[in-house]
Amino acid sequence: METKDFLPRIKGLGHGPQARLVLAKVHFTNGDHERAIAECQSALHLNPRLAEAHLMLARTYVHLGQYPEAIEECQSALNADPKMANGYFVLGYIHNEQGQYSEAIAACRKGLKFDPQHANGHFLFGEVCFGQKRYEEAIAAFRAALKFNPQLAIAHNRLASIYLEQNNETEAIAEIEASLRLNPTIARSHLLLGDIHFARKNYSAALAEYEEARSINPRLAEAPLKAGEALVGLEAYYEAILKYREALLIDPRLPEAHHRLGNIYFKLRQYKVAVSQYRAALAHNPQLAAAHADLGDVYAVQGWYPEAVAQYRLALKLAEVRCDAGNQFTAQSRYPEAIAEYRSALNMDSRLILPPTMVEKVTPAPELLRDRRKYERFWLGLPVGLRETGGTYYSAETVNFSRHGLLIESSRDLEVGSEVEVIAIPIPGGQRVEVKGKVVRAEKEETRRVYRFGVELLSEGEENQAWEDFLVV
Numbered sequence: 001m002e003t004k005d006f007l008p009r010i011k012g013l014g015h016g017p018q019a020r021l022v023l024a025k026v027h028f029t030n031g032d033h034e035r036a037i038a039e040c041q042s043a044l045h046l047n048p049r050l051a052e053a054h055l056m057l058a059r060t061y062v063h064l065g066q067y068p069e070a071i072e073e074c075q076s077a078l079n080a081d082p083k084m085a086n087g088y089f090v091l092g093y094i095h096n097e098q099g100q101y102s103e104a105i106a107a108c109r110k111g112l113k114f115d116p117q118h119a120n121g122h123f124l125f126g127e128v129c130f131g132q133k134r135y136e137e138a139i140a141a142f143r144a145a146l147k148f149n150p151q152l153a154i155a156h157n158r159l160a161s162i163y164l165e166q167n168n169e170t171e172a173i174a175e176i177e178a179s180l181r182l183n184p185t186i187a188r189s190h191l192l193l194g195d196i197h198f199a200r201k202n203y204s205a206a207l208a209e210y211e212e213a214r215s216i217n218p219r220l221a222e223a224p225l226k227a228g229e230a231l232v233g234l235e236a237y238y239e240a241i242l243k244y245r246e247a248l249l250i251d252p253r254l255p256e257a258h259h260r261l262g263n264i265y266f267k268l269r270q271y272k273v274a275v276s277q278y279r280a281a282l283a284h285n286p287q288l289a290a291a292h293a294d295l296g297d298v299y300a301v302q303g304w305y306p307e308a309v310a311q312y313r314l315a316l317k318l319a320e321v322r323c324d325a326g327n328q329f330t331a332q333s334r335y336p337e338a339i340a341e342y343r344s345a346l347n348m349d350s351r352l353i354l355p356p357t358m359v360e361k362v363t364p365a366p367e368l369l370r371d372r373r374k375y376e377r378f379w380l381g382l383p384v385g386l387r388e389t390g391g392t393y394y395s396a397e398t399v400n401f402s403r404h405g406l407l408i409e410s411s412r413d414l415e416v417g418s419e420v421e422v423i424a425i426p427i428p429g430g431q432r433v434e435v436k437g438k439v440v441r442a443e444k445e446e447t448r449r450v451y452r453f454g455v456e457l458l459s460e461g462e463e464n465q466a467w468e469d470f471l472v473v
Contacts, residue, residue, distance in 0.1 A: 017043040021053050028060055036060050051081035058090050067094050085115035089124055096128050104128045119149035126158060135162050153182040153189075160192050169196055187213040187220050194226060203233035221250040225257055237264050255285040262291070266298055274298050289318035293346050296339075300354055305335035312342035321345050385423035386410065393423065405437060405456040413451045414439045420455060 024039035040057040043050055054077035061070035071094055077087040088111030095104035108125040115121060126141030139162055142155045149155075156179035163172035173196060179189045194209030207230035214223035228243035241264055247257040262277035278295040281288055296311035309330050316323055326341035336354050343352065382398040386408065396410035406422065414420065416439050424433040437455035444451050 017047040017050050017053065020046065021050065021056060024053070024056050024060075028056070028063075033060050033064055049080040051077045051084050051087070054080065055084065055087055055090065058087075062090065062094060067098060070094055083114045085111040085118055085121060087111075088114070089118070089121050092124055092128065096124070096131070101128060101132050117148045119145045119147075119152060122148065123152065123155055123158075126155070130158060130162060133165075135166065138162060151182055153179045153186055156182070157186065157188045157192060160189075164192065164195060164199075169199075172196060185216050187217040187223065190216065191222060191226060194230070198226070198230060198233070201233065203230045206230040207234070219250060221247045221254055221257075223247075224250070225254065225260070228257075228260055232260070232264065237268060240264060253284045255281040255288055255291070258284070259288060259291045259294070262294060262298075266294065271298050271302060287318055289315040289346075292318065293343075293348060296342070297348075297352060300339050300352060303354070305339070309335065309338060309342070312339065312346065315346055316342065319346065382424065384408065387421050388414065389419050389421065393421075399452065403457075405440075405454060407452060407454050409450055409452050411450055413444070414442060414453050416440065416442050416453075419458070422455065 020039045020043035024036045024043065027033070027036040027039060037057060037060055040053050040060065043053040044057070047053070054073045058070045058073035058077065061067070061073060071091065074087050074091045074094070077084055078091075081087070088107045092104045092107035092111065095101070095107060105125070105128055108121060108128060111121050112118060112125065122141045122145040126138045126145060129135075129138035129141060139159060142159050142162075145152055145155045156175045160172045160175035160179070163169070163175065172192070176189050176193050176196075179186060180193075183189075190209045190213040194206040194213070197203075197206035197209060207227055210223050210227040210230060213220060214227065217223070224243045224246040228240040228247065231237075231240035231243060241261060244257045244261045244264075247254055251257075258277045258281035262274045262281065265271070265274035265277060275295065275298050278291050278298065281291045282295070285291075292311045293315035296308040296315065299305070299308035299311065309326075312326070323342050323345040326338045326345065329335070329338035329341060339352070339354065343349075382401065384396050384398060384406075385393040386396040387393045394410070394412060396408050396412075399407040399409050401407070408422075418439050420437055420439060422435050422437060424435070435457055437457045440454050440456045442451060442453035
């Protein structure tokens with residue numbers, strides 16, 4: 001609704017803080033957050049202890065993802081009105097978003113103390129408990145939310161999700177049906193119903209529900225992702241590929257879609273593409289243990305046993321599982337036996353056909369080495385710091401990189417044969433990696449006025465080992 005539609009009502013309130021607060025709410029509803037903030041601040045200039053204005057400002061900051069500012073405004077609201085339940089609920093929401101679950105629970109309980117019939121407050125408390133797998137408390141909270149607001153269809157969905165976690169399909173179906181009676185156009189209800197059909201291996205029925213969810217909400221990446229899973233169950237692999245790529249069009253950083261694509265290409269024996277998809281999944285989520293394990297399988301079936309072992313070990317580490325037997329076989333270079341132990345420890349399908357092993361390790365032919373390098377190349381724009389020996393660092397970006405070198409794009413030129421130092425900036429929380437290399441080729445793209453040059457890494461012991469460790473992560 002346009003702001004002008006509210007003007008007669010606002011004029012009736014005069015020009016005081018309440019009028020400014022109403023106008024702020026109108027701007028917020030219309031998505032004009034800057035003006036909403038300005039009106040809240042105007043209201044607070046007129047009345048610094050107007051708790052509702054502080055809370056409205058906090059809500060706006062939450063919507064913008066500015067949590068420190070939102071928390072400060074919540075505290076100001078509660079200082080002005082210590083019994084304002086909504087102030088505690090907004091605080092609870094922020095704490096939950098930041099992973100501060102004990103603080104979120106405490107804030108919700110305080111809010112419910114002052115307003116025990118607040119349906120959305122009970123729902124938020126249920127959300128926090130659900131995320132912490134405190135299922136009984138979550139069920140009680142969602143039931144309370146429905147008691148005070150029987151039209152809250154999403155609470156039925158959350159209950160259905162809990163019952164599915166508890167393998168209670170009967171109760172889950174009852175909750176989904178209750179949700180659909182209230183609102184048949186909730187995409188999440190159809191996804192949950194599809195999940196039940198999928199668990200029963202009724203893939204056609206599951207696919208129909210996932211497609212219905214997709215038609216209701218075309219921006220819901222989870223719908224084509226799940227539809228792809230159902231199509232895999234129907235062995236319609238190429239149709240599944242299209243669904244996964246549809247999910248990636250909605251969310252290009254969806255690691256699960258890349259992972260599932262890798263699984264299909266592995267099944268189709270298109271190993272090169274499978275590797276690239278697993279690597280893409282891990283680029284977006286390095287903690288995805290299953291993708292590390294599946295990448296190990298791709299390497300294993302091609303006889304690249306050390307690479308396979310490295311991936312299985314990463315998967316085991318992330319899953320916090322020990323496999324001493326596998327490690328003993330690896331120490332003896334008995335890779336097939338080691339792989340069998342690692343896969344068993346990871347509860348993977350034991351049917352993996354490995355190529356015949358050789359008694360003596362033979363250096364691969366040059367063309368095989370070149371082919372292997374293609375598999376190990378990451379096509380990813382990675383920010384790096386770059387300098388010629390003795391110079392100053394400047395910013396550049398990778399086009400691709402591997403264990404052996406980098407293809408770098410920069411606005412500055414480098415001479416072939418010059419030695420350079422590269423600082424790689426890894427995933428957040430990691431330590432930076434410095435390596436040395438030599439420029440082996442260079443080219444200039446006139447249309448974009450940028451330079452591309454290949455850098456071959458120099459063997460420098462610990463430095464190259466740091467690069468190897470970085471690529472493994």
